[in-house]
Structures are given as structure tokens and as C-alpha cells.
Amino acid sequence: xxxxxLCLLGFGxxxxxxxxxxxxxxxxxxxxxxxxxxxxxxASRRLGWGVAREGFDVGRLLAGEVASEASxxxxxxxxxxxxxRGEVVFETTSLEPRTGQPAIDYARAALESNAHVVxxxxxxxxxxxxxxxxxxRERGRRFMFEATVADCLPVFSLFRECxxxxxxxxxxxxxxxxxxxxxxxxxxxRTFDEGVERAQLMGIAETDPTxxxxxxxxxxxxxxxANVLMGETLGAEEIERVGIRALDAxxxxxxxxxxxxxxxxxxxxxxxxxxxxxxVRPEQLEPGDQFATLGGSSxxxxxxxxxxxxxxxxxxxxxxxxxxxxxxxxxxxxARDEGKEGR
Amino acid sequence: xxxxxLCLLGFGxxxxxxxxxxxxxxxxxxxxxxxxxxxxxxASRRLGWGVAREGFDVGRLLAGEVASEASxxxxxxxxxxxxxRGEVVFETTSLEPRTGQPAIDYARAALESNAHVVxxxxxxxxxxxxxxxxxxRERGRRFMFEATVADCLPVFSLFRECxxxxxxxxxxxxxxxxxxxxxxxxxxxRTFDEGVERAQLMGIAETDPTxxxxxxxxxxxxxxxANVLMGETLGAEEIERVGIRALDAxxxxxxxxxxxxxxxxxxxxxxxxxxxxxxVRPEQLEPGDQFATLGGSSxxxxxxxxxxxxxxxxxxxxxxxxxxxxxxxxxxxxARDEGKEGR
Numbered sequence: 001x002x003x004x005x006l007c008l009l010g011f012g013x014x015x016x017x018x019x020x021x022x023x024x025x026x027x028x029x030x031x032x033x034x035x036x037x038x039x040x041x042x043a044s045r046r047l048g049w050g051v052a053r054e055g056f057d058v059g060r061l062l063a064g065e066v067a068s069e070a071s072x073x074x075x076x077x078x079x080x081x082x083x084x085r086g087e088v089v090f091e092t093t094s095l096e097p098r099t100g101q102p103a104i105d106y107a108r109a110a111l112e113s114n115a116h117v118v119x120x121x122x123x124x125x126x127x128x129x130x131x132x133x134x135x136x137r138e139r140g141r142r143f144m145f146e147a148t149v150a151d152c153l154p155v156f157s158l159f160r161e162c163x164x165x166x167x168x169x170x171x172x173x174x175x176x177x178x179x180x181x182x183x184x185x186x187x188x189x190r191t192f193d194e195g196v197e198r199a200q201l202m203g204i205a206e207t208d209p210t211x212x213x214x215x216x217x218x219x220x221x222x223x224x225x226a227n228v229l230m231g232e233t234l235g236a237e238e239i240e241r242v243g244i245r246a247l248d249a250x251x252x253x254x255x256x257x258x259x260x261x262x263x264x265x266x267x268x269x270x271x272x273x274x275x276x277x278x279x280v281r282p283e284q285l286e287p288g289d290q291f292a293t294l295g296g297s298s299x300x301x302x303x304x305x306x307x308x309x310x311x312x313x314x315x316x317x318x319x320x321x322x323x324x325x326x327x328x329x330x331x332x333x334x335a336r337d338e339g340k341e342g343r
Numbered sequence: 344x345x346x347x348x349l350c351l352l353g354f355g356x357x358x359x360x361x362x363x364x365x366x367x368x369x370x371x372x373x374x375x376x377x378x379x380x381x382x383x384x385x386a387s388r389r390l391g392w393g394v395a396r397e398g399f400d401v402g403r404l405l406a407g408e409v410a411s412e413a414s415x416x417x418x419x420x421x422x423x424x425x426x427x428r429g430e431v432v433f434e435t436t437s438l439e440p441r442t443g444q445p446a447i448d449y450a451r452a453a454l455e456s457n458a459h460v461v462x463x464x465x466x467x468x469x470x471x472x473x474x475x476x477x478x479x480r481e482r483g484r485r486f487m488f489e490a491t492v493a494d495c496l497p498v499f500s501l502f503r504e505c506x507x508x509x510x511x512x513x514x515x516x517x518x519x520x521x522x523x524x525x526x527x528x529x530x531x532x533r534t535f536d537e538g539v540e541r542a543q544l545m546g547i548a549e550t551d552p553t554x555x556x557x558x559x560x561x562x563x564x565x566x567x568x569a570n571v572l573m574g575e576t577l578g579a580e581e582i583e584r585v586g587i588r589a590l591d592a593x594x595x596x597x598x599x600x601x602x603x604x605x606x607x608x609x610x611x612x613x614x615x616x617x618x619x620x621x622x623v624r625p626e627q628l629e630p631g632d633q634f635a636t637l638g639g640s641s642x643x644x645x646x647x648x649x650x651x652x653x654x655x656x657x658x659x660x661x662x663x664x665x666x667x668x669x670x671x672x673x674x675x676x677x678a679r680d681e682g683k684e685g686r
Contacts, residue, residue, distance in 0.1 A: 029508060033508070
């Protein structure tokens with residue numbers, strides 16, 4: 001049985017859901033995987049750099065009681081990981097889609113401190129995948145990011161573990177649920193703003209829904225998928241990006257009545273010259289399109305493979321627990337691989 | 344670089360597709376996975392127990408030239424594996440759904456000869472999963488079967504590798520494509536027999552389609568999924584099984600026109616007492632059901648998990664190459680894990 005020191009960098013909705021899930025699955029993790037853990041570090045803008053070498057009490061942590069024992073108090077991420085003796089850093093700070101900062105700096109610092117990094121922040125994968133995965137290899141650590149693109153829907157681990165030697169030639173995906181919810185509300189006769197409100201009530205849109213609505217969220221996810229699964233560095237600026245703001249409400253309703261609803265679709269493909277291309281834009285789905293049956297917060301990707309014309313994975317109604325599970329699964333995979341290597 | 348001696352037990356459509364795919368992916372397997380191979384054994388009812396210790400020429404093998412060098416010629420599976428020095432046995436003989444024989448005896452013999460077993464034969468998993476996986480553990484070998492339920496659609500590796508500590512509470516699935524094709528043909532105004540013919544032309548139905556039509560194929564797949572993913576031994580006789588033969592053609596057409604087509608659905612769930620229950624029977628899909636958009640030979644499973652309300656995987660239009668890839672992926676996973684353990 002190995003006990004891991006865990007550091008939670010970011011303690012918003014996702015960080016808190018992770019703490020809850022870790023507690024709920026603790027017994028199972030011990031019994032089935034031989035993995036134990038304690039949360040020795042918790043950091044957020046509000047809480048500062050909290051440290052408890054014997055582990056925080058999760059219940060009190062969730063109640064907001066973060067009594068840090070570190071003296072002197074750490075002043076930045078490296079000092080914090082060192083004080084907490086962190087072995088796995090869960091990075092769940094919020095996304096800045098154009099640069100991926102400060103998450104990238106955090107991930108780099110964690111790897112340089114010889115901790116594994118498990119992130120829910122797609123900016124790190126979109127903007128610094130090559131650097132961070134290279135650094136991880138150098139240090140004999142892991143850079144893991146299953147939760148970044150589609151909550152707990154396995155996409156990266158699917159290719160890494162289940163689809164060895166399969167070649168991905170392109171994909172088509174619903175990667176942003178906020179825009180689906182807004183379009184559905186417009187189809188039902190409501191306004192764009194009412195759609196935004198509904199997505200916020202469901203807890204899937206940010207307070208500022210610009211990143212979702214203008215296609216930034218989906219674009220960063222497409223970059224992440226292309227970088228990791230297709231072996232090419234695709235910058236966000238190379239992706240044709242059209243949001244849903246300019247869609248006319250009457251047009252959206254008429255399209256639905258015709259059975260060809262608009263959705264914000266993400267695509268990647270190789271052009272005639274073999275160059276990787278990608279787009280994020282509203283498209284009308286054909287009647288009978290599998291994606292047309294997926295409402296609400298559902299996410300889906302169809303992969304085109306050399307060994308199978310279409311492999312589709314769909315997450316129906318994922319929630320915060322699902323995102324937290326994406327992080328937990330990454331952690332268990334890291335622990336399992338360490339176990340194998342150590343045998 | 345490790346060179347594996349491979350034995351192909353069964354050399355029908357799937358075995359031949361596997362040989363072709365191995366040849367097509369050989370360079371990639373060497374370069375990316377450090378895995379080389381030679382086919383040292385090929386056996387079928389027609390060919391007998393063929394052995395070539397330096398490896399068969401795949402081109403000549405596919406052309407039907409199986410010049411076996413073994414002398415004396417092996418008379419049964421153990422002698423054959425020994426003569427071929429087999430390290431991985433690919434078992435692709437045809438299914439006998441009620442007993443799983445002789446595939447189970449073959450798999451047992453292969454494991455007892457210290458070979459890994461990779462099978463496309465669902466009977467082994469439905470009827471002898473506990474025994475064969477136990478035997479494999481004892482011998483330090485692997486019993487792998489990704490191709491048994493849904494061609495190359497990852498279901499077993501998905502749970503094993505991508506979904507650690509996720510609890511499966513039930514599933515709903517389209518596991519038999521022959522019945523989908525028959526029902527689609529009837530919906531289009533053709534007869535049951537014309538539907539069978541179409542499925543045979545597509546290469547997905549057996550010459551005797553009884554196993555498909557009467558729900559045996561799907562039932563054996565449900566057993567396999569329940570045994571492996573839900574940790575319970577469910578016998579085929581415990582599953583409510585109703586085929587599509589008794590469906591009235593007019594009724595099938597009317598249901599489609601209503602937007603609620605019949606499909607042979609497979610389900611597993613826990614009843615109020617916590618007991619695992621399962622059924623395979625024609626059910627009408629609700630309008631907007633994701634499965635209603637899946638035609639032809641597509642296969643799909645929706646898993647209900649404690650960490651995600653619905654995770655659906657869909658294989659669109661899988662073909663023989665897809666099934667062969669399921670076997671190849673299993674082989675690469677075995678080789679990768681051996682590599683890790685050996686480090």
C-alpha cells in the first residue's frame with residue numbers, strides 16, 4: 001500500500017468535487033488498487049497556500065476550514081509543493097484560453113518539483129502539451145489531462161490504452177454544452193440571453209459565457225485533441241472559429257422544425273495536401289444524425305480510424321462528479337503504472 | 344525488440360483478416376511498440392495443425408499455401424503449440440453458443456502451454472471467464488477477449504484501463520447487427536428472408552442465422568459483459584431471451600412509421616433486491632433515441648456508471664478489419680504490459 005501526498009491547486013467547484021469523490025472512493029481505492037492518499041496541500045486565491053503534512057480533514061476542508069500549519073507560509077507554488085511534500089498536484093484553476101496561463105506555469109513548477117500533474121485545465125494541453133509532456137518524461141513523472149476535453153469521457157486514455165496502433169484521420173465533435181443548451185432554448189422560443197441563463201443555472205456556463213459562445217472553449221479543446229491524438233501542433237489561431245452569437249433566432253427555429261438543428265460542431269481533418277485542418281462553427285445536422293439526439297449538457301466525439309470507420313463516445317448529462325472522476329481516473333492510472341514499474 | 348511467436352487457431356475470415364492486418368501494421372508495431380512477430384502456427388479444420396518455426400510467409404499463407412514443416416505432424420492443440428513454440432494463441436474458431444466448446448478447451452490448453460490467449464470467441468468469456476482468467480493469472484499469462492462482444496469497439500479495455508474504480512450499475516445495448524439489418528429490410532417493405540440474405544451479403548450473418556435471429560448471439564454477449572464488468576456469473580439460461588422471428592412485418596413497418604422502430608435490445612440491471620437481471624428482446628425505441636439513428640451493422644452500448652449517468656460507445660459500420668484490430672490491440676496490450684513488467 002502506497003500513500004500519496006496530494007496537492008489541490010484550485011479549490012472551486014471542481015476541486016471540491018474531487019475532494020468529495022476522493023473521500024467517497026477511499027476505501028475502494030485501498031482495497032482494489034492498493035492506493036491510499038492524504039491531501040497535504042490546498043491552494044486557491046481565497047485560501048492562500050494551505051499545508052497540512054499529516055493531511056487535511058476532508059469534511060472540515062469542504063466546510064471551509066483550512067487551518068494551514070506551514071510556518072513560514074509558502075509564498076508561491078514551488079515552496080507550497082515542497083512544504084506539502086506533494087507527489088501529485090491536481091491543477092483545477094480557471095482557464096485563460098488564449099495563453100493557458102497561469103496554469104502552464106503551475107504545471108511546469110509541479111513537474112520541476114518532481115510531482116505528477118493531473119489537470120482539468122485544457123489550456124495547458126492546447127498551448128504547452130509538447131513542453132509539459134517532454135518535461136514529465138525527463139523527470140520520470142506524468143502529465144495527465146483526461147478531464148480537460150470532455151469531463152470524464154475517456155478520449156486520451158482511450159487512445160493511449162485501448163487503441164494502440166490505430167491511426168486517427170479526423171474527428172467530428174460536440175465539445176461545448178453551453179452552446180447546445182442556448183440553441184435548444186432558442187429553438188423552444190426563448191431568447192439568447194434566456195439560454196445563457198439556463199446554462200448558468202445548470203452550472204455549465206461561466207459567469208462570462210463569452211468563451212463558450214464565441215467558440216473559444218471548443219477551439220482550445222480541438223487544439224488539445226489534435227496535439228495529443230494526431231501528433232501535430234495546431235495553434236488556436238489556425239482553427240476556423242465562428243461562434244453562435246450571429247445566428248438569427250428565426251433561422252435557428254426554422255432549422256429545428258426542418259429536422260436539421262444548428263449545433264456548434266468541432267471538426268478536424270486532413271486536406272488534400274495532407275495538412276491538418278480544423279474548424280469550430282455552427283452547422284446544421286442532417287436528419288437522423290446521431291448528434292441530433294444529444295441534448296442538454298451531453299458531449300460527444302466521433303473518431304475516424306483506419307481500423308474502424310466511426311468510433312463514437314458520448315457522455316450523457318455529465319456533472320461535476322464526472323469531471324472530478326476524470327481527475328481521479330488519471331491519478332489511479334499514474335499509481336497503477338508506478339506499481340507496475342516498481343514490481 | 345521482442346519477437347513473438349504467434350499461433351492462429353482458426354483461419355477463416357477473421358483469422359485471415361488478422362494475418363493481413365498484422366502484415367500491414369508490422370512496421371508500425373516495431374517502431375512504436377518495439378514488438379516484432381512471426382506466425383509460427385496456423386491451424387484449421389481444413390489446414391490441419393500447420394507449423395513453421397521461422398514463421399510462415401504471410402502472402403503465401405493468404406494464398407492458401409500452408410507448407411507445414413512439423414514432423415511428426417502435431418495431432419492436437421498442445422502438441423501444435425509446443426511444436427510452434429507459440430507465445431500468443433489467437434483463437435478464432437466458430438462459436439457454439441450453448442457450451443462455448445471446443446473454444447474453451449483450446450484456450451485452456453493454450454494457457455496450460457504457457458501461451459497468452461487472445462480470443463474472438465465470446466463463448467469462452469460467457470461460459471468460462473472465471474476459470475480461464477484464473478488459470479491465466481496462475482500461469483502469469485493473459486486471457487484477452489476485446490473482439491468478442493463488439494468487434495474492435497473497446498468495452499473491456501475501456502473499463503480495465505480508462506475507468507478505474509467506476510461502478511457499473513447496468514447497460515443497454517445493440518449487440519447484434521444481423522437483426523438490425525433484417526428489421527431495416529422489413530421496414531423497407533422486404534421480407535424476413537430477404538433481410539437475412541442482405542445480412543449474409545454484408546458478411547455479418549452466419550450461413551445459419553439462427554443464433555442471431557433467436558437472440559443467442561446477443562445473449563452470449565450479455566453474459567460476457569456481465570461476467571467481466573459486473574463481477575457476476577450470469578448463465579445464458581438466466582437471461583430473458585426473445586428473438587425477432589415472431590415479430591409481425593406489418594407491425595414492424597407501422598412502428599417505424601410512428602418513429603418508434605423495433606430493435607433487438609440487450610439490457611442488464613439490478614432489481615430492487617440487488618440481483619443482476621438481464622434481457623435480450625425486441626423493443627420499440629422512443630423517438631429521439633440515440634440508438635434509432637444507428638443503422639446497418641453498427642453496434643452500441645450505453646453504460647450507467649456511478650460517476651456518469653450515461654457513457655455510450657458506438658462502432659459505426661465495423662468490418663472484418665475492425666474485428667481483426669480488436670485482436671491486434673489485445674496483443675499489443677499484452678506485449679506492452681510484459682515490457683513494463685520486464686523493465
